[in-house]
Amino acid sequence: MIEHTKNSPLYIVLISIHGLIRGHDLELGRDADTGGQTKYVVELAKALAQQPNVERVDLVTRRIIDSEVSPDYAEPIELLAKNLQIIRIEAGPEAYICKEELWDHLDSFADNLLSWLHRQPRLPDILHSHYADAGYVGVRLSHRTGLPLIHTGHSLGRDKCRQLLANGLSMEDIEQRYHLSRRIDAEEDTLTNADMVITSTRNEIEEQYELYDCYMPEKMAIIPPGTDLDMFHPPTCPGKDIGFATTLEMSLHKPDKPMILALSRPDERKNIIGLLEAYGESPRLQQLANLVIVAGNREDIREMSDGPQGVLTELLLVTDYYDLYGRVALPKHHSSDEVADIYRLAAATGGIFINPALTEPFGLTLLEAAASGLPLVATENGGPVDIIGNCHNGLLVDPLDKPAIAKALLTILENPKIWQKFSENGLKNVAKLYSWETHAQAYLQKIQTFSQYRENLPKMPPVTKTVRYPARAIFTSIDHTLLGDPQGLEQFVQFIRENRKKFLFGIATGRRMDSALAVLKKHHIPMPDILISSLGTEIYYAPQLIADITWAHHIDHLWTPKVLQRIVSGLPGLTPQVKSEQSRFKLSYHYDSNMAPSMEEILTLLRQHELPANPTLSFGQFFDIIPARASKGLALRYIARQWNIPLERILVTGGSGADEDMLRGNTLGVVVANRHREELSLLGETEHIYFAEGPHAWGILEAIKHYDFLNL
Structure with missing residues (x-):
C-alpha cells in the first residue's frame, strides 16, 4: 500500500547509535566516540524541527545505564522541543561501550527500534542513518518497512584503514583494534541500498567514497553542516575578561600573546602531537605566539584508555623535550559552554585556529572558529579544502610537513593585513554558506523526492488468524537442521503433535514450496502453519497454502x-x-x-x-x-509483525549461513550441531543464540529446554 504524502508535514527519524548523546552539555572530546558527530546530529535535529513543513523529528540513539556516565543517558525519552525528542533504545549490555564493541548488538537495536516505531501513531517518512553502525541498522529497517533511507557517513572505514596503514599499523592490528572489516562491509551495504548519501564536501566524494565498490556520485548530495551563529561570534568587547583566560594564566608566562588554538579529542589521527613538534622546532613561532591545545577533559591520564592516554602522555613528553613550559597550555578541563568563549579569547589575542588532522571528514570546529573571527590553518586532506576554498579565510597544509605547518602559521601571524582579511572573509562567508537554517532548507529540498510517498505494509496477514495460537512460535529450517537424525526427528515430531496448540509452527527453508512439501510428507512432519520457502522470498499460510502477495510486491523493489x-x-x-x-x-x-x-x-x-x-x-x-529486501530473517520478522508475536518468543533454529540473519537480533536463536555450523561461528558471542550440543532435531529439543520455551 502506497500512501501519498506530498503535502503532509514530514516525520524524520535520525539514527546515531554510538557515543554519548543528549540535548545539552555535550561531552565533546570525552572519547573517540563523542566528537563532532554527536554535535552534528543534535544540531541537525534542532534545525530540522524548526522548519515549518516538519511535523516531528526523533533522534534515536542507544540507551546507557552506567554509573560511570551521567544518568541522562538512561532516560528513554528526552524532550527537546514540542516536536523534537531524543529516543534511547536498548541494545546489548546496559554499560557504555565503544563503537567497536557494538556490532553484535545492532540486530537487537534494529528489532527494538522497529518495535518502538510500530507503537507510534504512524511510521516516519524518512530514515536518516549516521555512521556505519547506524547504516547497518537503517538498511535493515528500510528493507523491513519500505521507508527511504538517507545516510551520512561522517567518517569512512576504507579511508581510516588507509591512514592507519600509512602510520605503520598492520592489517592484523587494525582489524583487532577497530573491527574494520565489519564496518567496511556495513558501509558497502549501506551505500548500495541507501536512496541518498549526504556528504559535507566534494572532496569527501572524490577522495573517500571513491574507494568503495558501490561508488555512485549521482546519488550523493553535498550539504555542508551549519554552525550556531548565535553561539559562535567574534568578541563583542575585546577588552572584556573571558573566564577561561584564568585557566590559561596558570600555564602561560605571557597570556596576552596571540594564541594558536587547536581543539580536538586526544586521538592520534588528530595529529596534535605533530602540531606540538612543529611549534617546538620553530623558535620564531614560540616568540610570536602561545600554543593552546584543548584536548578533551581528563582527571588522571593513567586511568584513561590506551588511545587518549598515549596521545596525552606524548604531548607532555614533547613539551618537556622542547622545554615549552610557559608557552604551551594543555588545560585539563573545559565545559561545552566554554568552547565559544575559548574561540573568542583566541580571536581577541589576534590568534589563529589550526586543525592539523591527518584527515578531516569535514571540520565543524573550523566553522565555529571562523564564525568567531579566527583565521584558519588546516589539513589539506578532507573537508577543510572545501571550507577554506569557499570562505577564503586561511591556509591549507600537509599535516605531515612540520616546517610547512610552522610557515603557514607565521605567514598569518607576521602579516596583520592577511590576518584581518582572513578574519573578515570567514565571518562573512560562514554566515552566508554555513548556517543551520541554510543547511536545513537544502536538506529538505534534497529529500523531497523520497518523502513524497510512504510505503506501508498491511498490519494483518492475508488470511484469517485463528485464535488457537498463543503469542509464541517455533521456526526451523529443514536440511541439516530438522533432518539428519531419524530418532531425533521422531522425537521432535512427537513434541510438535503433543503441543501443537501452544505455539505456531513454521518452516523456513531454501527449498521451493513444492520441494519443501514433498520432504515434509516423506518424513511425516506435520504441515506447518506458515511456510517460508525459497530463502524467504515466498510465504504461504496453511491450510490452503495461500501465498502472501503483499510480501511478493514488497521484495520486488x-x-x-x-x-x-x-x-x-x-x-x-x-x-x-x-x-x-x-x-x-x-x-x-x-x-x-x-x-x-x-x-x-x-x-x-x-x-x-x-x-x-x-x-x-x-x-x-x-x-x-x-x-x-528478502531473506529468511526479514520474512520471519514480517510474519512476527503481522501476527503480533514478540521476537523474544520465537524460537528459531538453523544450521548454515543462510540462516544467519534469522538467528540474529531478538529471536531465541538455536544453532544445531552439524558439519556446517562453522558457517555460523561468528554468532558465538551474540546474545540470544544458543549453540546446541545435540545434532539436528536433538539440538532443537535441547534448546526448547534451555529456553524453557513452553513457559515463556
Missing part, C-alpha cells in the same frame, strides 16, 4: 534478475541449478569452491554494478541470489 543472470553467468565455478530450484525471486547455482570467486569478490562485483541484492552461500555448495 529494485529486483533485476535478468541483469544479475547476465553478470553471474560468466563467473567460473558457478553453474545454474535445475529449473525446479529456480523461482521468480531466486537465482540458484551450484558453487565449486575450487574455481568460483569468493563471496567477498562476488559481493564486490554486484556492488560495482550498483545492484542491490542478497547473495547467500549455503552448505558450502549452494549459491543463491535473492532481492535485497
